[in-house]
Structure formats: C-alpha cells, structure tokens
Amino acid sequence: MAPDEEGIDQWLDVNQFPEHLKKYWFQRFKIWQKYNEGVWMTEDAWFGVTPEPIANKIAVHIAEAASKEKTIIIDAFAGVGGNAIAFARSGRWEQVFAIEKDPKTMKCAKHNAEIYGVSKKIVFHTGDCFDIIKRFIGKNNVVIFGSPPWGGTEYNADNVFDVSVMQPYNLDTLYKKFSKLTKHIVLYLPRNSDLNQIARYAPEGKKAEVAHYCMLGASKALCVYFGDFDFEGGEEVDASAS
Numbered sequence: 167m168a169p170d171e172e173g174i175d176q177w178l179d180v181n182q183f184p185e186h187l188k189k190y191w192f193q194r195f196k197i198w199q200k201y202n203e204g205v206w207m208t209e210d211a212w213f214g215v216t217p218e219p220i221a222n223k224i225a226v227h228i229a230e231a232a233s234k235e236k237t238i239i240i241d242a243f244a245g246v247g248g249n250a251i252a253f254a255r256s257g258r259w260e261q262v263f264a265i266e267k268d269p270k271t272m273k274c275a276k277h278n279a280e281i282y283g284v285s286k287k288i289v290f291h292t293g294d295c296f297d298i299i300k301r302f303i304g305k306n307n308v309v310i311f312g313s314p315p316w317g318g319t320e321y322n323a324d325n326v327f328d329v330s331v332m333q334p335y336n337l338d339t340l341y342k343k344f345s346k347l348t349k350h351i352v353l354y355l356p357r358n359s360d361l362n363q364i365a366r367y368a369p370e371g372k373k374a375e376v377a378h379y380c381m382l383g384a385s386k387a388l389c390v391y392f393g394d395f396d397f398e399g400g401e402e403v404d405a406s407a408s
C-alpha cells in the first residue's frame with residue numbers, strides 16, 4: 167500500500183530517491199530485509215533507523231540477558247519501528263510498547279510492523295516518551311530501550327563523543343528520567359561515546375555492560391546495558407551482526 171501523506175515515502179526506484187540520501191539507497195536491504203515489500207520511511211528516518219541485523223541482535227541479547235520476570239519492553243524512541251519490530255518478532259515479551267512523538271514517523275512504524283507481521287504484537291503510543299512512561303511507574307517487570315536522536319551527524323566528528331552534549335537529550339537526562347521507571351535500561355548510543363562518562367551511571371557496586379554492534383566489519387553503534395542483565399554463559403556480547 168502506497169502512503170497517502172506528504173513526508174511519508176515508499177521509494178521503490180532509485181530515480182525517485184532524494185539525492186542527499188543516496189548512500190542509504192544502496193544499503194536499503196541491509197536496513198530492511200523486506201524493503202521491497204513496501205517499507206515506509208521519512209527522510210529523517212534514514213539517519214536514525216537501526217538496521218535490521220543489528221536490531222535483531224540487540225533483541226536477542228536483551229531477550230537472553232534480562233531476567234525472566236521482565237515481561238514488558240518499552241521502546242521509548244521507536245522511530246519507524248526498527249527495534250520495536252525486532253523485539254516483537256523475538257517472541258520473548260508479553261508486551262512490547264513503542265513510543266514515538268512524531269505522528270508521520272509513527273505511521274511508518276505501524277505500517278512497517280504490518281509488513282513484518284507483528285503489528286498486533288506492539289502497542290503504539292504517539293507522544294512524548296518522558297510523559298508516557300509515567301504510566302508504567304510502580305511496575306517492576308519493565309525493561310526500557312532507547313535509541314535517542316544523537317544530534318545530527320556531529321557524533322562522527324570527534325574521536326570520543328561527549329554524551330553530556332548529546333542533543334536534544336544528554337545521557338544524564340535520559341538516565342535520570344528512565345531510572346524513575348526502571349533500573350533496567352538499554353541505550354543505543356554513538357559507537358565513539360565516552361565510556362568514562364557512561365561508567366559513572368553504573369549503579370553502586372554494579373557494572374554497566376557495553377556491546378558494540380557491527381556491520382560489514384565496522385562498529386555502527388554501541389548499546390549500554392544498565393541494571394540486571396546477565397550475559398554470563400550467553401552468547402559473546404561483543405558480537406558482530408554481519
């Protein structure tokens with residue numbers, strides 16, 4: 167089904183594809199295996215979507231490392247659905263919530279979830295995640311996943327990315343707001359994020375695990391796992407998605 171709203175696109179021909187995004191055209195099947203089944207995207211979404219092999223790998227890691235009592239996962243910055251779809255496909259969760267503040271981006275997420283056959287397995291909320299997650303306060307069975315905006319492409323410029331200046335939400339804001347709901351938090355951050363800054367948020371006497379997610383031999387991003395995630399005996403954490 168073709169989108170009927172300006173700003174939502176289903177590019178099936180390179181000639182329609184915006185020139186400034188061309189590099190993503192060549193990666194489209196790495197990003198969405200079912201791209202040709204009619205995936206919807208916004209122009210902005212190409213910069214932030216989690217490629218499917220990485221989203222699947224993250225979903226496996228969280229599914230295996232979270233304790234069995236954790237039955238709800240919230241994707242706080244769901245975008246066009248890359249991670250939420252992978253969480254739903256894993257079959258690990260009783261409930262998967264996807265929160266996205268931009269209505270057009272959310273329309274894409276819902277449509278893409280249909281393509282992947284999991285639209286009924288995700289509860290979608292359009293709005294500000296920091297407000298919506300308040301509904302879950304008091305529940306102790308929640309894991310929160312966040313792939314926040316990183317603030318343009320500036321994170322490529324520095325050798326070490328200063329997470330205190332990440333825009334529009336820095337690590338301090340994300341950690342403090344999310345930890346009011348749960349201490350089991352997974353954040354998807356630039357691959358060159360400052361690990362010393364991240365380590366300061368590890369709860370007293372506990373570790374924060376960090377995993378790099380790679381495609382085509384290079385790290386695309388890292389996830390930091392705060393809280394009770396048990397990677398012992400599981401798969402290698404520093405795994406390649408490619």
Ligand SMILES: C[S@@+](CC[C@H](N)C(=O)[O-])C[C@H]1O[C@@H](n2cnc3c(N)ncnc32)[C@H](O)[C@@H]1O
Nearest residue numbers: 214215216243245246247248249267294295313
């Ligand atoms: C990096 S993208 C997420 C990409 C997503 N993981 C995917 O695979 O499509 C970040 C998203 O967060 C959304 N966003 C930003 N601030 C938000 C907020 N306060 N609440 C909910 N969504 C927000 C943006 O509109 C954007 O779509």
